[in-house]
Amino acid sequence: MKTVRxxxxxxxxxxxxxxxxxxxxxxxxxxIGSDHLAELTLAILQKDRQxxxxxxxxxxxxxxxxxxxxxxxxxxxxxxxxxxxxxxxGAREAIAKAFHAKGWKAKxxxxxxxxxxxxxxxxxxxxQALAHLDTGAAxxxxxxxxxxxxxxxxxxxIAEALAQGAQIVVTGRVADAALFLGPLAHEFGWRWxxxxxxxxxxxxxxxxxxxxxxxxxxxxxxxxxxxxPDFLNLGYGIAEVSxxxxxxxxxxxxxxxxxxxDTVRQQLLYEVHDPHAYYxxxxxxxxxxxxxxxEGNDRVKVTNAGGAARTDTLKIVAGYHDGWMGTGVxxxxxxxxxxxxxxxxxxxxxxxxxxxxxxxxTNVEYIGYNSLLGANADPTxxxxxxxxxxxxxxxxxxxxxxxxFGRLFPWLGLSGPPYLGGFHxxxxxxxxxGLWPTLVKRELIESGVQVSVETAG
Amino acid sequence: MKVALWKIAHARSGDKADRADIGLFAWDAPTYEVLKRxxxxxxxxxxxxxxxxxPVEVWPLENILAIKIVLNSALQGGAxxxxxxxxxxxxxxxxxxxxxxxxxxxxxxxQE
Numbered sequence: 001m002k003t004v005r006x007x008x009x010x011x012x013x014x015x016x017x018x019x020x021x022x023x024x025x026x027x028x029x030x031x032i033g034s035d036h037l038a039e040l041t042l043a044i045l046q047k048d049r050q051x052x053x054x055x056x057x058x059x060x061x062x063x064x065x066x067x068x069x070x071x072x073x074x075x076x077x078x079x080x081x082x083x084x085x086x087x088x089x090g091a092r093e094a095i096a097k098a099f100h101a102k103g104w105k106a107k108x109x110x111x112x113x114x115x116x117x118x119x120x121x122x123x124x125x126x127x128q129a130l131a132h133l134d135t136g137a138a139x140x141x142x143x144x145x146x147x148x149x150x151x152x153x154x155x156x157x158i159a160e161a162l163a164q165g166a167q168i169v170v171t172g173r174v175a176d177a178a179l180f181l182g183p184l185a186h187e188f189g190w191r192w193x194x195x196x197x198x199x200x201x202x203x204x205x206x207x208x209x210x211x212x213x214x215x216x217x218x219x220x221x222x223x224x225x226x227x228x229p230d231f232l233n234l235g236y237g238i239a240e241v242s243x244x245x246x247x248x249x250x251x252x253x254x255x256x257x258x259x260x261x262d263t264v265r266q267q268l269l270y271e272v273h274d275p276h277a278y279y280x281x282x283x284x285x286x287x288x289x290x291x292x293x294x295e296g297n298d299r300v301k302v303t304n305a306g307g308a309a310r311t312d313t314l315k316i317v318a319g320y321h322d323g324w325m326g327t328g329v330x331x332x333x334x335x336x337x338x339x340x341x342x343x344x345x346x347x348x349x350x351x352x353x354x355x356x357x358x359x360x361x362t363n364v365e366y367i368g369y370n371s372l373l374g375a376n377a378d379p380t381x382x383x384x385x386x387x388x389x390x391x392x393x394x395x396x397x398x399x400x401x402x403x404x405f406g407r408l409f410p411w412l413g414l415s416g417p418p419y420l421g422g423f424h425x426x427x428x429x430x431x432x433x434g435l436w437p438t439l440v441k442r443e444l445i446e447s448g449v450q451v452s453v454e455t456a457g
Numbered sequence: 458m459k460v461a462l463w464k465i466a467h468a469r470s471g472d473k474a475d476r477a478d479i480g481l482f483a484w485d486a487p488t489y490e491v492l493k494r495x496x497x498x499x500x501x502x503x504x505x506x507x508x509x510x511x512p513v514e515v516w517p518l519e520n521i522l523a524i525k526i527v528l529n530s531a532l533q534g535g536a537x538x539x540x541x542x543x544x545x546x547x548x549x550x551x552x553x554x555x556x557x558x559x560x561x562x563x564x565x566x567x568q569e
Binding site: 276391 | 463464467468469470471472473474475476478480482504506507508514516518519520521522523525527529534535536537538540541542543547548550551552554555556
């Protein structure tokens, strides 16, 4: 039976592609699917685009492809990446320019049509409420503050671009797993109503969309994480998939990390809501029937995914401006490090009150004690800490208040509790964004999706 | 006896908008039965009361000896508007592993 190997690329904007090299050179992959867009990445790209209309894509795609393309091209390895962000055409131009400078040619496909930022009124006029998926709130409450709004497209336009001969497919927002399901459906000619095969392909994509997380990276555990070999050379996940959808998750030989029942099932449930109904644009996956068989030697067989018909809607995630965050961080050493941080909180709160600053919410964390574990930090050694950092953050609608908040802290060095250090400068205001998940009728989006393939370089 | 989850299970967490979600995994079948019985919505709501103001959802998955947990309204509106250091909810799984449950002393992992 024909098999195709697909490999994990990046798991977020700014991730490392060091490990992708091994998958291409020794992993036998035919495709790399690379995910550059977390839920909030589009907000970062929107800020880029406001400064420069040619920007708005994940810039790391250019150096990644510049380094990996020579290895990929001679082996016939293709790339599918959502690095297009808010500007897939801009991403293609940037890649084409870099390839031209090297004297390389490649057929680059671009998928557009996911952005609905400028279509909110049109969609509402077409009868789409676009109410908040969780709270039911009306979109009118945030519409004038929207910074971006994008629908999650599926695997079909990716498969279409590959069918047109694309060697690199650049998309904007697509379901992360579609970066892998697209190539698989294209290779095997899966029908778009073959729910069981699509469910297997979606499972494969879901397992590979987070770079090292299926192969021992971020293996959430006490002590056991330390048994994962060779993090430095951790191999990203690779799936060897058969025409019937049966898949084996593995990694390139000679790489670090581990692929086991445990590492694979941790990734299976990652960022999943109801595991009986994992919605994607192409199929609804039921994970409760899945079989994971650990074959040893970093191979885990995946079969029996449950698939149900896709729904009539696509998910949109929009982002809207929601105030500003101000930050102050200072450190104290022993003795009484924690208590001095606490005392400083009182002083800062006194300053906020005295100046009447418009602060809506204050968040207090003690780095070295509870900044990560919160209320579940163990207080046993709290009063004997060698050192402790105070991190205070505020929420405000006034950017000037957020910008000025960090300036309340330095004077404590001479006029507050003793042994203050670790002042790392004034942090500027950070824009806060609310996310607005909602649903939209599929055909209103899909009718505007375009696939274009051109030779670049 | 009271047992902390980190001794008998492993876990990973992430975010979707204002939800924190956790996969909790038993190392073996007997432990899965204990987790299914003891890791209840009520216990979870109590353990995460400082961060989670919405309902807690729980799905047991026997095929992979796991409990899927979703904490609604747990990320101050979502990662991009959160004031917390752990805005992405990645550490929520570590918080869960500190939870103690009633478990029999003869569970396999407790013999090692």
